[in-house]
Amino acid sequence: MRLETYRLAxxxxxxxxxxxxxxxxxxxxxxxxxxxxxxxxxxxxxxxxAEVDLDVYGVPxxxxxxxxxxxxxxxxxxxxxxxxxxxxxxxxxxGTLSELVGRAGLDSDEFFRRIGLHLAVEETWRTIRERxxxxxxxxxxxxxxxxxxxxxxxxILEYLVLGKRPEPWRPQDSIAIGKLMAWGLSGGFTDLQxxxxxxxxxxxxxxxxxxLERPLNVPIVKAPSGKLLSWLGSVDGAVRQAVGPAxxxxxxxxxxxxxxxxxxxANDPHLTLSAPPIWFLARLTVPGKLDVYGATLSGVPLVVxxxxxxxxxxxxxxxxxxxxxxxxxxxxxxxxYRGRWLEPSVREETIRVCTDTxxxxxxxxxxxxxxxxxxxxxxxxxxxxxxxxxxxxAVAFYYINRAGSLExxxxxxxxxVVPSQNxxxxxxxxxxxxxxxxxxxxxxxxxLPFNGSAGEGEWNGLAWLPEATMLVDPxxxxxxxxxxxxxxxxxxxRWADRYRYVRIVEMIEGAAKEGPITLDRVMAMQNDVVDVSxxxxxxxxxxxxxxAGRPEDVGERMDVLRRWMEEGCRFDDDSREATLYATSLxxxxxxxxxxxxxxANITDxxxxxxxxxxxxxxxxxEGDQIAVKWTGDPVRLLVDAVRxxxxxxxxxxxxxxxxxxxxxxxPQLNYPTMPAPGNWFTVNVAPGQLxxxxxxxxxxxxxxxxxxxxxxxxxxxxxxxxxGDPLSxxxxxxxxxWASGRYEALG
Amino acid sequence: xxLWARYGLALAITLAxxxxxxxxxVVGPLIGGLAYGFAPLNKTERNVGLTMPMAAYGLILxxxxxxxxERLARYLSLFPIFVALGLAVMLVMGLFxxxxxxxxxxxxxxxxxxxxx
Numbered sequence: 001m002r003l004e005t006y007r008l009a010x011x012x013x014x015x016x017x018x019x020x021x022x023x024x025x026x027x028x029x030x031x032x033x034x035x036x037x038x039x040x041x042x043x044x045x046x047x048x049x050a051e052v053d054l055d056v057y058g059v060p061x062x063x064x065x066x067x068x069x070x071x072x073x074x075x076x077x078x079x080x081x082x083x084x085x086x087x088x089x090x091x092x093x094x095g096t097l098s099e100l101v102g103r104a105g106l107d108s109d110e111f112f113r114r115i116g117l118h119l120a121v122e123e124t125w126r127t128i129r130e131r132x133x134x135x136x137x138x139x140x141x142x143x144x145x146x147x148x149x150x151x152x153x154x155x156i157l158e159y160l161v162l163g164k165r166p167e168p169w170r171p172q173d174s175i176a177i178g179k180l181m182a183w184g185l186s187g188g189f190t191d192l193q194x195x196x197x198x199x200x201x202x203x204x205x206x207x208x209x210x211x212l213e214r215p216l217n218v219p220i221v222k223a224p225s226g227k228l229l230s231w232l233g234s235v236d237g238a239v240r241q242a243v244g245p246a247x248x249x250x251x252x253x254x255x256x257x258x259x260x261x262x263x264x265x266a267n268d269p270h271l272t273l274s275a276p277p278i279w280f281l282a283r284l285t286v287p288g289k290l291d292v293y294g295a296t297l298s299g300v301p302l303v304v305x306x307x308x309x310x311x312x313x314x315x316x317x318x319x320x321x322x323x324x325x326x327x328x329x330x331x332x333x334x335x336x337y338r339g340r341w342l343e344p345s346v347r348e349e350t351i352r353v354c355t356d357t358x359x360x361x362x363x364x365x366x367x368x369x370x371x372x373x374x375x376x377x378x379x380x381x382x383x384x385x386x387x388x389x390x391x392x393x394a395v396a397f398y399y400i401n402r403a404g405s406l407e408x409x410x411x412x413x414x415x416x417v418v419p420s421q422n423x424x425x426x427x428x429x430x431x432x433x434x435x436x437x438x439x440x441x442x443x444x445x446x447x448l449p450f451n452g453s454a455g456e457g458e459w460n461g462l463a464w465l466p467e468a469t470m471l472v473d474p475x476x477x478x479x480x481x482x483x484x485x486x487x488x489x490x491x492x493x494r495w496a497d498r499y500r501y502v503r504i505v506e507m508i509e510g511a512a513k514e515g516p517i518t519l520d521r522v523m524a525m526q527n528d529v530v531d532v533s534x535x536x537x538x539x540x541x542x543x544x545x546x547x548a549g550r551p552e553d554v555g556e557r558m559d560v561l562r563r564w565m566e567e568g569c570r571f572d573d574d575s576r577e578a579t580l581y582a583t584s585l586x587x588x589x590x591x592x593x594x595x596x597x598x599x600a601n602i603t604d605x606x607x608x609x610x611x612x613x614x615x616x617x618x619x620x621x622e623g624d625q626i627a628v629k630w631t632g633d634p635v636r637l638l639v640d641a642v643r644x645x646x647x648x649x650x651x652x653x654x655x656x657x658x659x660x661x662x663x664x665x666x667p668q669l670n671y672p673t674m675p676a677p678g679n680w681f682t683v684n685v686a687p688g689q690l691x692x693x694x695x696x697x698x699x700x701x702x703x704x705x706x707x708x709x710x711x712x713x714x715x716x717x718x719x720x721x722x723x724g725d726p727l728s729x730x731x732x733x734x735x736x737x738w739a740s741g742r743y744e745a746l747g
Numbered sequence: 748x749x750l751w752a753r754y755g756l757a758l759a760i761t762l763a764x765x766x767x768x769x770x771x772x773v774v775g776p777l778i779g780g781l782a783y784g785f786a787p788l789n790k791t792e793r794n795v796g797l798t799m800p801m802a803a804y805g806l807i808l809x810x811x812x813x814x815x816x817e818r819l820a821r822y823l824s825l826f827p828i829f830v831a832l833g834l835a836v837m838l839v840m841g842l843f844x845x846x847x848x849x850x851x852x853x854x855x856x857x858x859x860x861x862x863x864x
Contacts, residue, residue, distance in 0.1 A: 004857060008850040015843040019773050022836075030832035031772040032807045033765045037829065040811040040818045163769075668825040726825060727818045 024356045028163050039157035039727055045080055046152075048073045048145075057737075057744055058722035058730040061283040067134075068141040070286055074301045075145025075169070078280060082724040083149070084158040085276055086177070086299030087166050088661050093176035093183075094118045095351065100164055102355040113349040114365050116372050117183065120388050121176045127390040128175075135398045139171035142301040157726055158662060163356065169299075175394055177299040182387045185317050186419035190494055191325055192376050193602050195448050200600040208626050209612050212447065212490070214483070216611045217498045220422060220434065221469050221485035247496050247699075248316035249526070249683055251478040251504055252424040254432045259516035260710035263426035266522050267305055267314025268701035270685050275660040275671045276724035276731070279304075279703040281716055283746055284401075292401040293714055293746050295703045298724070302397040305705055307714050307747075310404045311427040312707030316479045318436050319494045320420040320465070322386035324443070326370045326452030327379060335368055336453040344368050370452055377601065381449060384459070386441060391417035406431050410466060413437050420465060422479035428709050434477040435466040436484045440491065447493040476512075478504040480683075497611045499533045499681035506532070507683075519708055523715065526704055527741035528683040534569035534581055536614050538562065541584065543621060544638035554643050561642070571682055573651025573675035580647040582654075582679055586690070587641035589613055592631060605690055610681070651675025654688045656739075657696040658720065669726050671735060676700070684741070706743065715743035750792055754799065757783035761803040761841070776800045776837040780844020785852050793849070800841030804834050 028035050045052065050064030050073035060077050064070035078086060091097040095113035097105030112118070129136045146169035159165055198205055206212065248269040255261045271278050276298075283293035284303065294306010305314055328335040334343055349363040366373040370382040392415040399412035409425060413435075420438035425431070441459040450457030469485055471477055481496035507525045511517045538561050545551070545558045557580060564577035571578045589610065597607055619627035620634035631637055646653075654676045660669035676686035676697040688695020706715040717738040723730035737744065761779030765771040776799075783796045811819040823830060 002854070002857060004850060004853045008847065008854055011843065011847050011850060015777065015840075015847065018839070018843070019770070022773070024769055026832070027769055027772055027836070029826075029829045030836045031765075031769075032804060032830075032833045034768050034771055035829070035833070036826065037807075037811065037822055037833070040822050041814050042818065727821045729817060729821075 024163070029161060034160075036157050036160040038155040038160055039725070040155075042155055042725065042727070043152075045077070048076055052077060055744075057281075057718075057733045058728075059281045059283065059716075059744070059746065061285070063285045063287065065286070067138055067286055067290070070284055070290070071138045071141035071301045072145040072148075074282065074284060074296075075142035075147075076149050077145075077282075078142075078296075078298050078301075079146040079149035079169070080154075081722060081728075082276060082280060082298035083146075083154070083156055083166055085661070085724050086146075086169075086173075089177045089180060089297075089299055090169075090173040093180035094121065094173070095349070098351055098353040098361075099358070100162065100354070103353055106351065106353055106361065109351045110361075110363055111374075113351060113363055114372050114374055115183070115187075115383060115385070116347070116365070116388060117176070117179050120390070121172050121179055124175050124179075124390045124392070124394075125172045128392070128395060132392075132395050132398075135395050136171065138301065138398065139174050139394065142174065143169045143171050161662065161666070164354075174300045177297055178393050179387060179391075181297065182391070182393065182419045183385070185421075186320075186322050186387065187385055188323065189325075189376065190607075191321075191323070191447055191449060192381070193600070193604065193607055194493070196377065196600045197596075197602060197607070198448070201596060208630065209608070210615060211608075211612065212493050214495070214609075214611055214615075216615050217483045217495065218501055219483040219485045220477070220479050220501075221436075221471060247481045247500075247685060247687075249478075249480050249500060249504060249685075249701075250314040250316045250422065250424045251476060251508065251525075252314075252426045252432045252434070253476040253508060253517055253522070254473065255430045255709075257475055257508075257512045257517050258710075259518045260708065262428065262430060262708070262710035263312075263432050264517070264519065264522050264709065265307075265312045265314055265424055265426040265432075265707040266526055266705065267316070267424065268526055268704045269305065269315060269317075270687075270699055271702035273656060273658045273698055273700050273702065273719050275658045275663065275669060275720055276722075277702060277718050277720040279718060281703075281718060281722060281746070290402060294705060294716070300394070300397075302394065303401050304397060305703065307707045308401060308403070309428075309712065311406075311409055311425065312709060312714070313400065313409065313426075314424045314705065314707075315421040315437075316481055318420040318422050318438075318465075318484050319481060319492050319496070320436065320438070320440060320484065321446045321490075321492045321494070322418055322420065322438075322441060324370075324384045324441075324446055324457050324459075325381040325449040326368065326384065326457060327381055327449050328368065328451075328453045330380065333366060337369055338453075338455045342369070344373065347372075368452065382452060385418075386439060386462075387418040393417065405429075406433055406472070410435075410470075413466065414464070422481075422484065424477055424479065426707065426709050430709075432473055432477060434469075434471040434474070434479070436469040438465055439463065440465055444490075446490055476508050478508065480504055497533070497609045497681060499531065499610075500683055500685065503528065503530055503532045503683055519706065519715070522706055523741065523743060525683060526701075526706065529571040529678040530683075531569050531571055531578075531581075531679055531681045533585070533610060533614070533681045534561075534565050536618075537585060537588075538565040538569075538581070540617055540621060541638050541642055544635040545642075547635045548639045551639065554639060557642050557645070557647075560647075571650060571677055571679045571686075573649065573654075573677040575650045576647040578650040578679070579653055580642075580645050582650070583645040583647075584641045585610070587644050588617070588637060591637055591641065592616075606680075606687075649675075651677065652694070654679065654686055654695045654697060656686070656700070656719075657698050659698070660726070671720060671732055674739060701738075704738065704743065712747045714746045716746055717741075717743050750795065753783055753786060754795065754802075757796075757799050758803055758806065761799070761837075762806065765803070765807075772833065772836050773840050776803060776841035777844040777847075779803065780841040780846075781848040781851070782844075784845040784848025786848075787852065788849065793845075796845050797842070799845070800837040801834065803841075804837055 049069040250267040279295040344366040396416035439462040480500035658671040663670040678684040678686035680687040721733040765775030
């Protein structure tokens with residue numbers, strides 16, 4: 001063979017080898033025609049059955065002739081702007097995330113399949129179809145809208161990167177997203193963490209640290225309506241038959257205190273800050289029948305927080321305990337229950353894991369009489385959560401959106417099972433109300449795992465919480481995830497420190513003393529960055545300094561803290577004093593609990609609230625020997641904490657990190673990091689998570705809403721943009737508005 | 748064949764074949780380069796051939812700019828690495844095609860001469 005032929009053969013061989021060696025993902029992202037660049041060629045929103053007006057921030061004002069067209073159009077618009085986000089949410093809930101993102105989603109899928117959220121979704125949908133045909137038709141019309149968008153084969157950036165396409169939408173998927181939210185707000189494993197903490201540090205810790213009482217906290221409802229005895233009879237029949245780190249602020253101020261003479265309602269749910277945001281703002285109108293506006297969840301055609309022409313409502317999480325864990329004596333796969341060995345039922349699950357090709361992973365789930373079995377720390381527990389089985393929150397929101405009075409609103413809330421929420425309500429007639437929503441499983445205890453073999457912790461019915469917690473027409477009402485009420489029985493052991501609540505109440509009462517409360521004042525309250533915890537801790541730092549003999553090396557720092565407290569304890573992003581205080585607090589917290597949490601294998605560094613620390617140190621300074629057993633020398637603890645603190649500008653340390661679901665591999669999709677004013681305990685909350693390089697704020701006001709019942713206006717801001725398409729000009733359209741504490745007016 | 752006609756044909760082949768899912772970005776410039784190179788070329792013509800894959804990428808960018816220049820600008824600012832990868836793959840594959848074409852032409856010409864003798 002001649003030289004030229006050899007050269008040709010070698011060239012062809014090299015070419016073929018190069019092509020075969022290039023990974024498909026590499027070729028896909030590089031491809032300007034079939035790859036992510038194709039997303040540049042996104043067609044505009046087409047003509048839809050209902051009229052869609054997008055305002056300057058991309059908020060759709062949808063006006064339809066009927067509810068079917070309304071739901072269809074909202075489905076199309078949601079999908080047009082947030083298809084990837086809604087797909088990810090439904091897939092997490094249904095345990096099919098691995099089909100989209102490969103092995104990265106497998107742990108999540110295994111967990112949710114094991115818990116059986118998908119089964120609860122299907123059961124809920126069957127109930128809605130049978131008993132609430134209007135709601136079912138509405139969800140089906142919405143799904144048609146989403147599917148028509150999918151059928152148009154849109155070029156969506158994230159799918160083009162992954163080499164996937166969205167699967168058709170089903171009405172169940174909307175329910176799944178609601179279930180996922182419910183699990184996020186009321187599920188979790190803190191009971192197991194508490195059990196580990198007590199196992200390692202002694203059962204007496206529960207009493208010594210006053211974990212169940214938390215005497216410093218302030219309940220929302222000071223004088224419960226005393227209907228405990230009627231609880232068992234109060235369960236809504238339909239629901240009882242069917243029912244198988246989140247923080248927030250809300251308040252409603254009655255007309256007697258406002259400048260307009262009508263109520264003002266404010267709400268800012270503290271959820272994960274993501275790109276795009278969890279919420280999607282919309283106004284939905286069917287003239288003469290419906291006019292509702294506020295925050296929807298992408299994938300759900302209902303306004304979750306907002307208002308209509310007559311009423312407004314807002315939610316914060318109560319933290320009421322509706323999840324239990326049961327341990328058993330096991331013999332292989334058999335378990336002992338009330339003296340009998342029982343075979344658990346077995347559920348086989350198959351999870352598809354897809355990258356360029358798909359593989360199937362099998363999962364064998366055991367279920368006891370209490371629920372599905374999970375493994376934690378080498379132990380097996382059955383999980384029982386109120387959200388397993390049919391729950392009708394979708395029905396509740398369908399009717400809430402259409403309610404015109406407190407009676408209709410409360411009636412709608414009878415369908416709302418889980419997660420229990422602090423509900424604030426206001427209407428154009430001037431009425432203001434509060435209640436804790438949802439149902440509560442009646443049982444003895446609930447904060448620690450039950451001995452399932454001994455028959456402990458059986459649920460003896462459900463109580464409807466509003467009956468015991470309803471407040472109507474107080475001058476104002478405020479909630480900040482603090483204790484709901486002292487009802488004389490166990491409701492919860494996890495609730496937020498009182499600091500935000502104390503500050504909200506102080507601001508409302510202070511403003512009322514100065515005159516009628518204006519909307520500007522309410523907006524300022526929502527963006528307030530004063531941390532009142534300093535009023536309790538700084539005096540303790542100063543007292544410790546005095547008792548330590550005023551050591552010179554911390555004298556200046558103590559002066560700085562004292563002056564800063566006297567000036568109001570503000571956590572502005574340029575404050576160095578705020579950093580000094582915050583890092584002193586962190587030093588106290590980590591010195592007290594860091595090693596103890598690690599020993600108990602607790603990774604959540606904020607597992608115990610600051611109030612517990614505050615109370616413990618206060619007792620130790622007073623000479624309480626039980627407290628000293630925990631704190632060691634409190635004087636040294638406090639002085640060392642200040643000595644080892646830092647004082648860089650707060651905004652350099654505490655920074656927002658808002659991630660896209662693919663942000664770990666494509667950080668360009670995340671919103672830019674920026675200074676986060678406020679801290680864990682300010683009304684404008686910015687709870688930094690400890691990392692090696694600073695405090696990452698990944699949770700915060702996920703939407704801010706203020707409803708003015710005198711004007712029909714709803715003032716809103718979103719931590720990001722309406723449009724979830726990273727190539728859209730609206731991807732972060734409201735981020736500056738939100739970060740600077742300003743609002744857009746809807747309505 | 749005239750240079751512009753050969754160049755145009757190579758671009759058209761590249762863009763048409765680049766539509767193939769996943770392997771389009773490889774096959775398009777490869778065949779386009781091959782088509783361009785499979786003909787007698789002087790040195791200047793060879794150098795012109797080197798620009799063919801970049802011209803193809805440029806045409807694609809021009810199309811997107813025409814469709815929505817703002818979205819294209821955001822894409823370029825978000826994913827310059829994807830663009831660089833795309834250009835690199837097309838360039839390498841185009842060159843492979845070109846060299847294979849030139850060599851194949853050389854081999855066939857030699858065989859033709861041998862048969863003629």
